[in-house]
Amino acid sequence: MLYTPAPMHIPDGFLSMLVSAVCWALTVIILAVALSQANKTFNERQIPLMGVMAAFIFAAQMINFPVAGGTSGHLLGGALAAILLGPWAGMLVMMAVIAVQGLLFQDGGLLAMGANILNMGLLAVTVAYGLYRTVLNRPRGLKLAVAGIAAWLSVMTGALATALQIWLSGNAKLEIILPAMLGIHALIGLGEALITVAALAFIFKTRPDLLEGGETVRGGRGWIVTGLLITLAVVLLAPLASANPDGLEHVAINMGFHTTGQAAPYEFLPDYTIPFLGATPLSTILAGALGVLMVLALAFLIGRLVLKKP
Amino acid sequence: MPIVHETKPVIPLLTSCDGDVLHIEHLNFAYPDGHVALRDVSLNLCAGEKVALVGPNGAGKSTLMLHLNGILNGNGNITVGGLASNKENLPIIRAMVGMVFQNPDDQLFSPTVFEDVAFGPLHMGIAEAEIKVRVTxxxxxxxxxxxxxxxxxxxxxxxxxxxxIATVLSMNPQILILDEPSAGLDPRARRGLINLLDELPVTMLVSTHDMTMVRDLFPRMVVMDEGRIVADGLTARLLKDEALLEAHGLEKP
Amino acid sequence: MHDNVFDRYRPGDSILHRLDPPLKVVVTVAFIISNVLLPDAAWLAFGLSWLLILASSQMAGLGIGYTTRRSVVALPFALAAITAIFSVPGNALADWHIGATPLTVTDAGLLRFASIMLRAWLSVQGAILLVATTRFPDLIHALEHLRLPKLLVTIIAFLYRYLFVLTDEVLRMLRARMARSAAMPGQQSGGSLLWRAKVTGNMVGQLFLRSYERSDRIYNAMLARGYTGQIRTLNPHVMKGRDWLFATLAAAAFTLLQIIGRM
Structure with a gap:
């Protein structure tokens, strides 16, 4: 009971070399930005704070609550970390939690760790903070409500990304894994939302200064745009893909991710052809959405980094 | 029950030194929320002295200790080993004042014992080979x-x-400051710790509620209450003053 | 009590225990990459990979079956791979329909599923071997030598240290909750789902506040010992002759596995 693996940690072997490498690359880039932000804006007090907060998220994941029929829910913590610590510190803290879970407990693989950090750490923090940022100066009730939605969406975002990565690796059928992952995590996300809201409500009551004071480094308005874009992607992509998986399949094959069984798995630098004039209109939309999203997220992060430099 | 401080004359110092190790003069401090924690505190400590700091919770003992190596900064003069406590001298003063916090889980923040004992010397900029010698x-x-x-x-x-305690001894401090060292220990561990403190040839200021330890180990004792020093003198004499002990919530060992 | 729950290190003095930790990390990752790169149905290569693990486990003094016994952690995720059975084109073996979705079990699909499971199972054993023969603090230092940024390494080191302290606090809280969760005979206990979630949330909030205050005290303890914002560490690392030998042998073995896997 002490340590229960969460269902979203991808073990090694489930992702292809290419997908693992791309996820690691994205993770490294985003973490590099987070680190440079940390070095610029954090004070020395933040180092022990982030360290203990990482242990806090880890320990908080052990507090379970019985849901029904012998199953129990527990926290993943991405949204809570984002709201309590701000986006950059939240990302670094979640990175540490996922890294230790993979390294020490084999909960999630090492090669797959890039994907795991991306899904449960970086994406979850970004979408949760983006949404929460919209109500930063609003009444507490509204903040709590949005925090709940943000927590639920952070779990759904992670689940969607996980499903897509396994499918892109050619190791699952999209029309099964997508509804399955999203269905399970819609429930898990509900638990996440309930605990996150209750925990925040408790902190609002006892130490409101920690949530409303300016001590932790907060993100700018760019987070709102990024958060809403990811939300939009989750909301649109999930039903679209479930309804017509062939389109997405087609895109993946063209993008070189998806090997259909016989192709040599060691070719991990395939032709990178994005089918903007692809066969079906749907594939075009989805390829566009996926690509634009990735590019926007990256551009935003890099843009912030460049702009902040004197 | 209101506590009257002025009625108790402060017993003169035992030694005639002028505080060659630690010299505090008219120290006042209030927390940002307005709570006044230290009121006109003056204290001298001489080389080799072992002094107990007693008083009820909230008396200002911990606040005073946090001033000794510049974690808190009140109004007043603090001199450590002849050096005025200011921003410039702070790194040297932090090496001279070895601060042992109450909860060792807060003090031992590294994964291994070696890393923790080496942390102080390492941050003082001491050479690697020397650090290993000091840790040992x-x-x-x-x-x-x-x-x-x-x-x-x-x-x-x-x-x-x-x-x-080792994590600060490795910095070769001139004075050890310990907060509640015997709290939370079983009798055998407590006895072992008292023997250790007895043996260590270092000047010490020890905050504690453990009056038996005060009697056995510390020739001199300082009583604090409500941010003031209300008594400072020979432990043997102060422990006989039942009115003083009563007034400040202390128990006779 | 944590000794068995959180510590995956098994003390020993074997060659594997004494190898350079950064090298062990690199070799473990290389082993996992080797597994992932093996083609589907490379049974001989999968088998030899497992033999490597068994032999290492034995050499480390853990007993031959140690990693295999502990490798079940990856199993819950198997469900996600089961759909591979239907997703790889090949000769149809069986047909089903779930609603409107046709599910065709193919021979290539079955091979893919079995291969994924084997890759996951072998990889997780490699990782288990790594943490069983390397103390976690040494692993943290290894990350530093592998050029992981210092801030990340420091956060991980703090996480590891306070994992034990905070999970102890959680256990005490959970016990206190249990001690007060009584139920009358025949009555359902625990209140509504919302109420239970609220109690859990309060515990999380409480834990956060305690952790936050603790980080303040730790910061003071660091300041008192000369911390000025830069974390310094002292952990020299030298590759010895046996480390180079081991690295060469591992590289040769993994290359051989890839060749065998493609024959």
Whole structure:
């Protein structure tokens, strides 16, 4: 009971070399930005704070609550970390939690760790903070409500990304894994939302200064745009893909991710052809959405980094 | 019951030194929320002295201790080993004042014992070879040699307390400040710790509620209440003053 | 009590225990990459990979079956791979319909599923071997030598240290909750789902506040010992002759596995 693996940690072997490498690359880039932000804006007090907060998220994941029929829910913590610590510190803290879970407990693989950090750490923090940022100066009730939605969406975002990565690796059928992952995590996300809201409500009551004071480094308005874009992607992509998986399949094959069984798995630098004039209109939309999203997220992060430099 | 401080004349110092190790003059401090924690505190400590600091919770003992190496900064003069406590001297003063916090889990923040004992010397900028010598010496002093590679979370409370003392001994401090060293220890570990403190040839200021330890170990005792020093003198004499003990919530051992 | 729950290190003095930790990390990752790169149905290569693990486990003094016994952690995720059975084109073996979705079990699909499971199972054993023969603090230092930024390494080191302290606090809280969760005979206990979630949330909030205050005290303890914002560490690392030998042998073995896997 002490340590229960969460269902979203991808073990090694489930992702292809290419997908693992791309996820690691994205993770490294985003973490590099987070680190440079940390070095610029954090004070020395933040180092022990982030360290203990990482242990806090880890320990908080052990507090379970019985849901029904012998199953129990527990926290993943991405949204809570984002709201309590701000986006950059939240990302670094979640990175540490996922890294230790993979390294020490084999909960999630090492090669797959890039994907795991991306899904449960970086994406979850970004979408949760983006949404929460919209109500930063609003009444507490509204903040709590949005925090709940943000927590639920952070779990759904992670689940969607996980499903897509396994499918892109050619190791699952999209029309099964997508509804399955999203269905399970819609429930898990509900638990996440309930605990996150209750925990925040408790902190609002006892130490409101920690949530409303300016001590932790907060993100700018760019987070709102990024958060809403990811939300939009989750909301649109999930039903679209479930309804017509062939389109997405087609895109993946063209993008070189998806090997259909016989192709040599060691070719991990395939032709990178994005089918903007692809066969079906749907594939075009989805390829566009996926690509634009990735590019926007990256551009935003890099843009912030460049702009902040004197 | 209102406590009257002025009625008790402060017993003169035992030694005639002028505070060659620690000299505090008219120190006042209030927390940002307005709570006044220190009122006109003056205190002298001489080389080799072992002094107990007693008083009820909230008397200002911990606040006073946090001033001794510049974690808090009130109004007044503090001199450590002849050096005025200011921003410039702070790094040297932090090396001279060895601060041992109450909860060893806060003090031992590194995964291994070696890393924790080496943390102080390392941040003082001491050379690598010298650091290893100091770590070994500090661990020997607290009778924990051979523990360098142990993991902090595997240690017992008594072991943690000893290692916590080693983490500051490795900085070769001129004065040790200990907050509640015997709290949370079982009788045997407590006895071992008292023997250790007795043996250590370092000037000490020890905050505690453990009056038996005060009687057995500290020739001099300072009583604080409501941010003031209300008595300072020979332990043997002050412990006989039942009115003083009563007024400040202290128990006779 | 944590000794068995959180510590995956098994003390020993074998060659594997004494190898350079950064090298062990690199070799473990290389082993996992080797597994992932093996083609589907490379049974001989999968088998030899497992033999490597068994032999290492034995050499480390853990007993031959140690990693295999502990490798079940990856199993819950198997469900996600089961759909591979239907997703790889090949000769149809069986047909089903779930609603409107046709599910065709193919021979290539079955091979893919079995291969994924084997890759996951072998990889997780490699990782288990790594943490069983390397103390976690040494692993943290290894990350530093592998050029992981210092801030990340420091956060991980703090996480590891306070994992034990905070999970102890959680256990005490859970016990206190249990001690007060009584139920009358025949009555359902625990209140509504919302109420239970609220109690859990309060515990999380409480834990946060305690952790936050603790980080303040730790910061003071660091300041008192000369911390000025830069974390310094002292952990020299030298590759010895046996480390180079081991690295060469591992590289040769993994290359051979890839060749065998493609024959």
């Amino acid at each position: 010496a500090a661990l020997t002093q607290v009778r924990m040699s051979g523990y360098a590679e142990r993991l902090s979370h595997h240690l017992s409370m008594g072991e943690k307390k000893r290692i916590a």
